[in-house]
Amino acid sequence: MTPHLSIQPRPETNGAWLAPAKLNLMLRIIGRRADGYHLLQTVFQFIDYSDQIWLNPRNDARIELLRGADQVPAERDLTVRAAHLLKQYTGCQRGVDITIDKRIPMGGGLGGGSSDAATTLHGLNQVWELGLDLDTLAQLGLQLGADVPVFVRGRAAWAEGIGEQLQPLTLPEPWYLVIKPDCEVATAAIFNAAELTRNSPPITMADFTRGDKRNDCTPVVRQRYPAVDQALQWLAARAEAQLTGTGSCIFATCDTEATARQLQSDVPKHWSSFVARGYNCSCNPLVTPLDERGL
Ligand SMILES: C[C@@](CO)(OP(=O)(O)O)[C@H](O)COP(=O)(O)OP(=O)(O)OC[C@H]1O[C@@H](n2ccc(N)nc2=O)[C@H](O)[C@@H]1O
Numbered sequence: 028m029t030p031h032l033s034i035q036p037r038p039e040t041n042g043a044w045l046a047p048a049k050l051n052l053m054l055r056i057i058g059r060r061a062d063g064y065h066l067l068q069t070v071f072q073f074i075d076y077s078d079q080i081w082l083n084p085r086n087d088a089r090i091e092l093l094r095g096a097d098q099v100p101a102e103r104d105l106t107v108r109a110a111h112l113l114k115q116y117t118g119c120q121r122g123v124d125i126t127i128d129k130r131i132p133m134g135g136g137l138g139g140g141s142s143d144a145a146t147t148l149h150g151l152n153q154v155w156e157l158g159l160d161l162d163t164l165a166q167l168g169l170q171l172g173a174d175v176p177v178f179v180r181g182r183a184a185w186a187e188g189i190g191e192q193l194q195p196l197t198l199p200e201p202w203y204l205v206i207k208p209d210c211e212v213a214t215a216a217i218f219n220a221a222e223l224t225r226n227s228p229p230i231t232m233a234d235f236t237r238g239d240k241r242n243d244c245t246p247v248v249r250q251r252y253p254a255v256d257q258a259l260q261w262l263a264a265r266a267e268a269q270l271t272g273t274g275s276c277i278f279a280t281c282d283t284e285a286t287a288r289q290l291q292s293d294v295p296k297h298w299s300s301f302v303a304r305g306y307n308c309s310c311n312p313l314v315t316p317l318d319e320r321g322l
């Protein structure tokens with residue numbers, strides 16, 4: 028059976044919905060839209076390293092964040108914004124208490140905020156019995172961030188456009204060592220950098236499969252964040268080192284968990300790190316695992 032991550036509440040999650048992180052296995056910037064958003068080619072894969080979100084219905088129509096991410100005001104939290112968006116779109120009068128157990132580092136290029144938003148859209152679609160389909164949830168998600176649709180759809184993907192035009196991919200599901208240098212990177216600052224490459228020639232999926240894993244953000248992030256540069260130098264001396272998204276996290280791909288843990292045991296103590304498995308499916312109530320559909 029093809030392994031998959033399930034974002035739905037299960038006994039082992041104590042009623043929590045899971046919001047997994049992602050890695051960008053390559054990222055090219057091939058242009059810019061008139062509104063300033065960049066046209067990308069990127070490959071997304073999920074990893075089994077997740078935030079946990081509890082969605083408890085209330086007796087009134089309020090949306091309350093009982094515990095969220097550090098230093099993110101409730102009104103800016105992407106789970107709260109997702110809940111308001113659903114109410115506005117459907118006219119639903121119900122309320123919810125939201126509690127987030129934050130594990131995915133913020134400003135790390137791991138998409139934690141976007142994943143929290145996507146999981147909230149799925150969770151409240153069920154808890155509030157809204158009956159919205161996957162396309163509608165992905166469209167609503169895009170209003171919250173360019174990265175939200177891939178988490179809503181729950182399939183590893185080749186992405187184009189601003190990251191929302193998605194073609195599912197079946198990739199190897201290796202182990203990853205992820206290192207978080209001691210800094211956060213604001214996505215907007217990197218996309219606004221004058222020195223960012225914005226005219227990379229487009230590649231094909233076959234080029235990626237043959238090994239083109241460049242991330243156009245890497246030179247800018249290395250130059251502006253010495254901690255990322257140092258971590259990349261350290262990892263590159265031991266394995267192929269890559270930046271995910273706009274960073275700050277970097278990663279190496281390993282064939283086995285043992286290899287990843289061996290590499291992790293040498294990581295200098297001033298960087299945090301974790302080992303996680305890659306997954307092509309992050310299954311939600313509207314997506315059945317590939318193998319259960321006979322694919
Ligand atoms: C770069 C990527 C790669 O997966 O990930 P992260 O490094 O943030 O995790 C994503 O494209 C980030 O997606 P997301 O974090 O949802 O972006 P948004 O909230 O929509 O936008 C954040 C900022 O980045 C800019 N932005 C985002 C996406 C894009 N294709 N072009 C952009 O120029 C936006 O103009 C905005 O200033």
Ligand SMILES: Nc1ncnc2c1ncn2[C@@H]1O[C@H](COP(=O)(O)OP(=O)(O)O)[C@@H](O)[C@H]1O
Pocket residue numbers: 095096099103104105106127131132133134135136137138139140141143212214272274275
């Ligand atoms: N629930 C949330 N979890 C994390 N970040 C959030 C959340 N809601 C809003 N944000 C905002 O989104 C920003 C980006 O966070 P995140 O998605 O974790 O990183 P990245 O964009 O680097 O992948 C944070 O710095 C924070 O201001």
